[in-house]
Amino acid sequence: MSETWKALKPYALITPQTLVFLMFLVFPILMIGVVSFWEFNGYSMTPAFTLDNYQGILTDVTLKTYLNTFKFLGLTWLATLLIGYPVAYFLAFHVPKLEWQILLFLVCTIPFWTSNIIRMISWVPLLGREGLVNQGLMGIGLTQEPLQFLLFSDFAVVLGMVHLYIIFMIAPIFNSLMRIERSLVTAAEDLGASGFQTFREVILPLSAPGIAIGSIFIVTLIMGEFVTVRLMGGGQSASVGKLIQTQIGSLQYPLAAANAMVLLAVTMLIIISILRVLDIRKEL
Amino acid sequence: MAKFSRRQVMRTGLAAGAFLTATRCASAPKGTPNNPATGPEVNTNQSKDVTLRLIGTGVSQINDIRDKAQEDLGFKFDMRALSTEENNQIAITQPGQYDIFDGEYFSLPLVVPSGNLQPIDIKRITNYDQIVSFFRTGEFKGMPVEDSQGTAPFRVQYLTGPDSSEFSATPTDFATLIPFQYNADTLGYRPDLVGREIESWGELFNPEFRGKTSILDIPQIGIMDAAMVAEALGLMTFADKGNMTKAEIDQIIEILKEQKANGQFRAFWKTFDESVNLMNSGEVVLQSMWSPAVTAVQSQGTECIYAPLKEGYRGWGGGIGLSKNLEGIQLDAAYEYINWMLDGWVGAFLGRQGYYSAAPEAARKFMSAAEWDFWYEGQPAAEDIVDPFGKTLAKSGVVRDGGSFDERFGNIVCWNSTMEENTYLVQKWNEFIAS
Numbered sequence: 095m096s097e098t099w100k101a102l103k104p105y106a107l108i109t110p111q112t113l114v115f116l117m118f119l120v121f122p123i124l125m126i127g128v129v130s131f132w133e134f135n136g137y138s139m140t141p142a143f144t145l146d147n148y149q150g151i152l153t154d155v156t157l158k159t160y161l162n163t164f165k166f167l168g169l170t171w172l173a174t175l176l177i178g179y180p181v182a183y184f185l186a187f188h189v190p191k192l193e194w195q196i197l198l199f200l201v202c203t204i205p206f207w208t209s210n211i212i213r214m215i216s217w218v219p220l221l222g223r224e225g226l227v228n229q230g231l232m233g234i235g236l237t238q239e240p241l242q243f244l245l246f247s248d249f250a251v252v253l254g255m256v257h258l259y260i261i262f263m264i265a266p267i268f269n270s271l272m273r274i275e276r277s278l279v280t281a282a283e284d285l286g287a288s289g290f291q292t293f294r295e296v297i298l299p300l301s302a303p304g305i306a307i308g309s310i311f312i313v314t315l316i317m318g319e320f321v322t323v324r325l326m327g328g329g330q331s332a333s334v335g336k337l338i339q340t341q342i343g344s345l346q347y348p349l350a351a352a353n354a355m356v357l358l359a360v361t362m363l364i365i366i367s368i369l370r371v372l373d374i375r376k377e378l
Numbered sequence: 379m380a381k382f383s384r385r386q387v388m389r390t391g392l393a394a395g396a397f398l399t400a401t402r403c404a405s406a407p408k409g410t411p412n413n414p415a416t417g418p419e420v421n422t423n424q425s426k427d428v429t430l431r432l433i434g435t436g437v438s439q440i441n442d443i444r445d446k447a448q449e450d451l452g453f454k455f456d457m458r459a460l461s462t463e464e465n466n467q468i469a470i471t472q473p474g475q476y477d478i479f480d481g482e483y484f485s486l487p488l489v490v491p492s493g494n495l496q497p498i499d500i501k502r503i504t505n506y507d508q509i510v511s512f513f514r515t516g517e518f519k520g521m522p523v524e525d526s527q528g529t530a531p532f533r534v535q536y537l538t539g540p541d542s543s544e545f546s547a548t549p550t551d552f553a554t555l556i557p558f559q560y561n562a563d564t565l566g567y568r569p570d571l572v573g574r575e576i577e578s579w580g581e582l583f584n585p586e587f588r589g590k591t592s593i594l595d596i597p598q599i600g601i602m603d604a605a606m607v608a609e610a611l612g613l614m615t616f617a618d619k620g621n622m623t624k625a626e627i628d629q630i631i632e633i634l635k636e637q638k639a640n641g642q643f644r645a646f647w648k649t650f651d652e653s654v655n656l657m658n659s660g661e662v663v664l665q666s667m668w669s670p671a672v673t674a675v676q677s678q679g680t681e682c683i684y685a686p687l688k689e690g691y692r693g694w695g696g697g698i699g700l701s702k703n704l705e706g707i708q709l710d711a712a713y714e715y716i717n718w719m720l721d722g723w724v725g726a727f728l729g730r731q732g733y734y735s736a737a738p739e740a741a742r743k744f745m746s747a748a749e750w751d752f753w754y755e756g757q758p759a760a761e762d763i764v765d766p767f768g769k770t771l772a773k774s775g776v777v778r779d780g781g782s783f784d785e786r787f788g789n790i791v792c793w794n795s796t797m798e799e800n801t802y803l804v805q806k807w808n809e810f811i812a813s
Contacts, residue, residue, distance in 0.1 A: 137470050137488040155809040162812065214652070218659045242589055245661070246645040328645025329595040330638065332812035340811070343463035344597060344804040345470060345488065 123358070130351035139347055147352035156337070156353075160360070163333045165248070166323070167316045170255045174312055175305065177256070178263035182304075183297075185264075186271035199268065202261050214325045217254070221245040246328030254326035255316060262311035270304030271297070306372045310365055317361045428453040428711045434480030435465055436650060437670055437733075438558055438696060442766060443724060451718055453711050461649060462596065469494060478712055479699040484529040484598065484794040486554055490543050495699045497537045497552035502713050505720040506556075508737040512787070513557050513695070515549060521788030522690060528602065528620025528793035531557065531695045555697030556716050557736035559728045562691035562786045566667035566675070566684050571660060576685045579603075580610035582664060588642055592656055592665035595646035597807035599794050601627075602692050603666040604634055606792065610689050620795040624802055631806045635813045646811075650674075657682060666692075669732050672779075677769045686780035690791035697736075729753050730766045734783060756782030 133142040181202070189195045208216075220226050221244040228240040243249050274297060282292040320335030334357050341350040432439065432455060439459035447455055458476075460468065466485045468475055473494040481489065489495060500506050512518040516532035523530075534554055536546040545554075567576050572587070582591050582603075594600040605619045614629050616622060622630070637643065644662045647653045654674045656662040667684070675682040698719065700712050718724075725741025728734075730749060735741040742750050748760040756778055763772040772778070780786045797803060 137492045150805070155805075155812050159808075159812045215655055218655065218661060222659055222661050224660060242641075324595075324648065328592075328643075329648060329811070330643060330646060332808075336811070337808050340597070340808055341804065342467075344800065345467060346801060346804060 126351045126354055129348055130355050132348045132351075134346060134348045137345065147348045148356075150349060151353050151356065156334075156356075159332045159334055159337050162248075162331070163317060163335075166251060166255065166319070166333060167313065169252045170259065170316055171309060171312050173252065173256045174260045174263040174308070178260050178308065179267055179305070181260075182264045182267035182271055185268050186274075199264075202264055205258050206261070210321055210325065213254075217245060217250070217326065221250065246326070246330060248327065248331055250326040250328075251323050251331050254322045255319065258322060259312060259315050262315065263308035266307035266311070267301055267304035270301045270307075274300045302372055303374050306368055306374055309368055313364050313368070314361060317357060317364075426452055428708055429456055430454070430477045430708070430711055430715060431456045431458070431475070432478045432480055433458045433460060433465055433468055433476040435460060435462055435482075435696070437668075438480050440727075443727060446723060446727075447715065447718060450723075451711070451714055455715075473701060473703065477701050477704055477708060478715070479701060480558060480696060481555070481699065482694060482696045482794060483531040483534055483555065484694070484796050486534040486545075487529060487796040489699075490534070490537070490545070490554060493543050494702055495543075495554065496702045496704065497540055497542065497554070498556060498700055498716070499540070499713075500551045500553050502717075503553075503556060503720070504717050505737050505740055508720070508740055509557060510734075510736065510738065510787075513736065518788055519784065521784070523693070523788050523790045526693065526790050526792055527616075527618050528693075528795035530620075530693070530793045531555075531560070531697070555699045556720065557695055557697040558719065558724075559733040559735065560693065560695030561669045561733050562693055562780070562790050563666070563668060564685055564687055564691050564780070565664060566657065566672045566682055567664040568657065568660065569681050569683050571663040576664065576683070577688055578610050579606040579687050579689050582607045582666070583611060583637055583642060585640075585642075587664050588640065589644055590661075590663045591643055592645050592647055592653070592662045593643065594666055595648045595811070597804050598796060598800070599694075600646075600666075601630065601803060601807070602792055602794060604630055606689060606692060608633055610687075619792050621797050622799060622803070624799055627799060627803055627806050631810050634810050638810065638813060673732050673765070673771055676771060677765070684779040686786070690789040691780075691786065693787075693790035693793045695793075727766050730764070732771075732778075734787065738783065752778060754783045756780075756785060 129139065130147055131143050131145070132139045133144050133146070134140070185195055185198055189198060205213075218225065222228070223240045223242065223245075225244070227244060228237075231237045231241065232239075278296055278300075279292060282296050287295065318335045319333060320339045323331050323333040323336050324339075334353065338350045338353045338357070341347075341353065430453065434457070436459040439457040441457075444455045444457050462482065462485075465479075465481055466488060469479050469481055469485070469489045470492045473492075479489070479495060506514070510518070512523060513531050513535060516524065516530070518524055533547075534545050536548070536550045537552040537554060538544045538546045538550060540552055542552065546552075565576060565579065565582060571590075581587070582593070593603050601622070602619065605616060605622075608614050608630055609616065609619070613633055614626070616626055645652075645656060647656060647665070650668060650671055653665065653667055653671045656665065657667070657671070657675045658678055658680050669684060672682050672684045698716055700709070704712050720737050720740060722735075722737070722740035722742070722744045725735025725737060726744030726749075729738075729741050729745060730753070732753065734754075738754060742754075745753070749763065751757040752759045752763050752772065758775050758777050759772050761774050762770050763776075765771050
């Protein structure tokens with residue numbers, strides 16, 4: 095018995111998760127794929143096989159919307175990396191006690207403690223026309239007129255996303271920095287490496303998997319993002335997620351499904367290219 | 379950090395999973411809707427056990443109304459407040475989730491063909507003849523509303539037969555919805571920041587307010603506002619605003635894109651709260667608004683006028699429809715609820731928020747003379763006007779924006795609409811947002 099059981103045990107162990115995956119991830123995605131070929135009118139869908147939905151979305155608008163989404167992605171990725179890495183580095187190397195590290199790490203999650211409504215309302219007194227920032231800038235005489243672009247603009251969208259998602263960059267980088275054997279740093283110093291050399295030759299390569307994982311998080315979150323885009327962009331900015339949401343709101347499920355399939359493919363492509371550059375499994 | 383062994387974690391996880399499965403799969407207790415109690419039905423007061431599930435938008439799903447209805451009728455209500463879009467989605471795709479649909483007339487061209495509503499037998503509605511004539515016959519004292527464009531309630535009020543899902547142009551005994559509340563929508567503005575009176579829809583595109591205006595980001599409603607503005611400015615004309623052709627949609631979207639590129643809009647809004655927030659903070663000084671949103675701005679102490687405009691109003695109306703799943707005592711209870719709704723208490727409650735009631739004369743019995751004169755007659759408030767939640771909306775002496783019921787309702791020139799080119803409209807609207 096024990097031999098068979100030993101062979102079967104791993105399968106038994108992965109069965110529950112596999113079932114959950116199949117039922118709640120694979121099956122819904124397959125359904126979306128199927129629906130994307132259906133026909134629809136204002137109020138109902140009929141099973142069919144038509145490519146109209148895909149043809150319908152291959153337009154300038156979709157292309158423009160994708161470019162806009164890539165712009166948000168690029169800017170947010172850069173900002174979260176440039177801000178997130180130093181924060182993670184500080185937490186990992188300059189905060190001596192584990193308790194403090196955990197506490198400060200929790201502080202980074204604060205943006206998640208508020209609901210969308212609260213966030214939407216509270217940005218206005220800060221960035222609005224009469225807001226704190228504008229009053230401050232005008233107060234010290236830097237600007238004469240209130241700056242309109244601070245709120246309800248592409249700038250505001252990126253700001254909102256960085257604010258909300260930076261933790262997804264900090265966490266994996268922090269994790270990989272914590273795994274670095276400290277004696278490696280000591281060894282580098284003993285061999286006469288400067289601070290920058292140590293960083294470039296030892297720490298950065300060893301934390302690369304963290305950066306890659308963080309980037310994957312950012313890509314998946316932002317490619318599908320629509321709430322922040324709508325609230326911070328004041329409804330005037332476009333993203334693929336928002337496009338899909340408008341179609342769902344108007345009961346055009348097959349069109350939305352076709353859009354979702356394209357979005358899924360594009361997102362997968364980006365992630366595959368990240369994994370091409372860096373083999374996360376090997377590095378871990 | 380405490381150390382967990384892998385085995386421990388797996389064991390706990392599996393146990394939790396098993397526990398959840400066990401509790402989920404256990405059968406529902408007897409007597410609940412999922413598992414009705416079996417046994418001889420000798421209960422004489424069955425309606426006590428009835429629970430009616432309502433879906434509707436936030437403006438109608440109000441706890442005070444539910445509580446009063448439960449008290450007066452003796453059965454239970456379960457209300458769900460949804461956004462306009464979610465409400466339509468559930469009405470069309472999830473017929474099992476509701477007994478009573480409280481939705482807007484303009485959604486009917488989509489909801490009715492789905493076959494999820496059953497026609498309302500007008501013979502069972504006691505106060506039907508007291509409902510404002512426009513909803514019943516399309517007539518209203520010869521005023522402009524009779525020629526209004528779009529999905530006017532009268533056009534989708536009747537069905538051809540008891541099992542039909544086809545609209546009838548003339549009155550029959552089978553109604554789609556019984557009107558619940560309705561209003562005449564227009565532009566709202568901040569008099570302190572605008573500095574003068576706003577009298578035309580055209581002002582929304584006035585460069586004077588560049589970067590300080592807003593419209594709705596719901597294609598079917600936003601397009602109507604845009605059409606009102608374009609017509610007022612003489613930028614274009616429509617054969618029928620309520621049913622635009624592809625060429626007309628192209629043209630109006632071009633106009634909108636140009637305005638957006640010029641930075642005319644500060645933001646677009648999708649929910650009630652957003653419009654209140656935009657106005658209250660002064661980010662926007664002039665925008666298309668829903669009447670209770672104006673009231674909400676006012677109740678926070680900010681001046682806000684709901685402008686009577688010379689081109690007329692954009693109307694909207696919501697009503698109550700019955701799910702096809704209703705039968706037996708559930709159906710009887712639903713009819714009881716409709717009759718209760720038309721009896722006047724609800725009408726008065728809604729009236730105090732600035733909405734109009736389906737049967738104003740019935741509502742009048744439940745309103746004070748001062749309230750009636752202020753809300754319906756357009757006369758100066760004889761005393762402070764207080765809303766149902768205790769907030770003072772108008773000081774004594776103030777007159778309602780736009781005046782009396784006849785002046786406001788009679789001057790509706792278009793209604794929220796579902797057009798034949800709805801799919802194309804949404805596509806072009808996305809183009810506008812992406813521009």
